[in-house]
Structures are given as C-alpha cells and as structure tokens.
Amino acid sequence: MTLKPSEFILNEDGSIYHLNLLPNQLATTVITVGDPDRVNNITKHFDTIEHIVHKREFHTQTGMYKGKRISVISTGIGTDNIDIVFNELDALVNIDFKTRKVKKNLTSLDIIRIGTSGSIQADIPIDAFLVSETAVGFDSLLHFYKSEEIQDIKFSKLLLEHLILPRENGLPYVVNADVRLLSYFEKDYFKGITVTNCGFYGPQGRVLRLPLSNPNLNDRMAHFNYKDRRITNLEMETAGIYGLSKLLGHRALSLNAIVANRATGEFSKDPTATVERLIVDALDRIASIEAV
Ligand code: URA
Numbered sequence: 642m643t644l645k646p647s648e649f650i651l652n653e654d655g656s657i658y659h660l661n662l663l664p665n666q667l668a669t670t671v672i673t674v675g676d677p678d679r680v681n682n683i684t685k686h687f688d689t690i691e692h693i694v695h696k697r698e699f700h701t702q703t704g705m706y707k708g709k710r711i712s713v714i715s716t717g718i719g720t721d722n723i724d725i726v727f728n729e730l731d732a733l734v735n736i737d738f739k740t741r742k743v744k745k746n747l748t749s750l751d752i753i754r755i756g757t758s759g760s761i762q763a764d765i766p767i768d769a770f771l772v773s774e775t776a777v778g779f780d781s782l783l784h785f786y787k788s789e790e791i792q793d794i795k796f797s798k799l800l801l802e803h804l805i806l807p808r809e810n811g812l813p814y815v816v817n818a819d820v821r822l823l824s825y826f827e828k829d830y831f832k833g834i835t836v837t838n839c840g841f842y843g844p845q846g847r848v849l850r851l852p853l854s855n856p857n858l859n860d861r862m863a864h865f866n867y868k869d870r871r872i873t874n875l876e877m878e879t880a881g882i883y884g885l886s887k888l889l890g891h892r893a894l895s896l897n898a899i900v901a902n903r904a905t906g907e908f909s910k911d912p913t914a915t916v917e918r919l920i921v922d923a924l925d926r927i928a929s930i931e932a933v
Contacts, residue, residue: 720881759901778880833873837880
C-alpha cells in the first residue's frame, strides 16, 4: 500500500515531517530525553558527532560513543509527543521514503529513555536511579491503537479496582520493558513499576491551588501489589514509549533519575548533577549492548 501524502508527510528536503530527519541521519541505537538542551549533555561525551538537526522541541544529534553509533533525540514532555517521535523514528527505518511503502524487511531499534521521575516509595530516595520493568499508562495513548495483545489486562483491571477510580479515568494500560535491554541495567539500579500520567500536577497528585478529585491516589498506588511487585515512581513518557515500541517491533527501556520523593516531600538539591551521573553510567552500559 502506498501511503497518502496526508498520512506519511515529508518536508521539501525529503525529511520526515516533525523530526526533520533523513533516514541516513538516524542510528539504530536511540537515546530519548525530554529536554532539547539535554541532548548536548549526552553528546558532549561522544567521540564524534555527524548530524545535528533541530525542529520545535525535537533536537537530534547522531554520533559515535566508544565505537557505537547512537542518535540522541529530545521528545519534549508527555506521551502526545511520544506518539509523534516514535511513529516518525519507525518510519525512518521501516518506510521507504521513495516508494512510500512499508519495507519488507523491518528494522528493530534499541531505544533508551533517560529522564527524570518522582518516587512514591519512601525507601527509593532522591538522586537514585530506577529502571522501569513495567509501565502503566494513565494517559490514553495506547487505547487509540489495536494493542490488547501487548497489554497485561489482568494487571490493569486489578489496579483499577484497587484504586477505586471513577470510570471516566479510563482503563490504565500496562506494558513491560524489553527484557534483553533490561538485563544491562538490573545491577545497581532500583527496578520498578512506573506510572505514566498525562500531567505533572493534578494527575500526579500535586496541589498548588486546585483540589484533586482523588486525593489519596498516590498513596493507594504506593500500596498496590502485583505478583510481589510494587508501583515505584511517576513520570510522563514511559508507558507510551513501551507501548508504541512493542507494537512497532522496537526494544525499549526507560531509565529514571529520581529527583522528587513524593512520600517524604523531598526534591533533589542538584537534579542536573543526578541526571549527569545517570547519563555517564548509562552511556557505558548502552555502548556494551550487543547487536542482536
Ligand atoms: N517528572 C515527573 O513527571 N514527576 C516528578 O515528580 C519528577 C519528574
């Protein structure tokens, strides 16, 4: 099937619509960050940089780190941006830009998010690193795709019951990390179930001026237990990343620098330093990931 101009959109220079990238500018190992300025904080460690491309919140640099070709891309905040970035990353490797058709032989990317997050467990302290073994999406992104097969529906239903959520909040979707990528990060990192939400304030239980519809939500989440595993942290991208990666055939993993502890009320004194430590540690682990 030839993809229509309204669905698969290319710019005049032949690059993909939002990311502004050409297929040859993307590596098969991709690091995503939220903040466009954080891309430089990663590539400053690279040995060489071949491409630097900016458009809106999407800033991409591709280069070499210890013999591995890696692209670093900023997604902006939230799973609405993840929908754009992951569909376009996939198009860059799996759609032929000349014929506008899906390729016969598909490519799987290794995609690692390096982001910040808030812990909801008192014993997972600020400035710790956490790898998301499972993601729970309270945003609705995955429900727009045919995705029941990749979801843990039993987990979703039990969580919904436990949280006593009104029906209008919708069914959270649950997707696991790629186990092979996970194996490179299990040592020294906290491991947990990450909840992705559609906002930073109300949806994560923060009150500045507006009262919450469900003030006990974080506390109830903190006490949910599924197969002896617990919900550990809140952020805004991981479930979308896991869901779309799995549907598209890519391997994804989300690494979290814990900058807030919502149980104790603390916030990191130096979140930039914590993220920098995570970047340095993650880069060496990513460089050691063997090709499949
Ligand atoms: N990012 C989030 O989404 N929540 C936090 O508490 C910290 C970082």
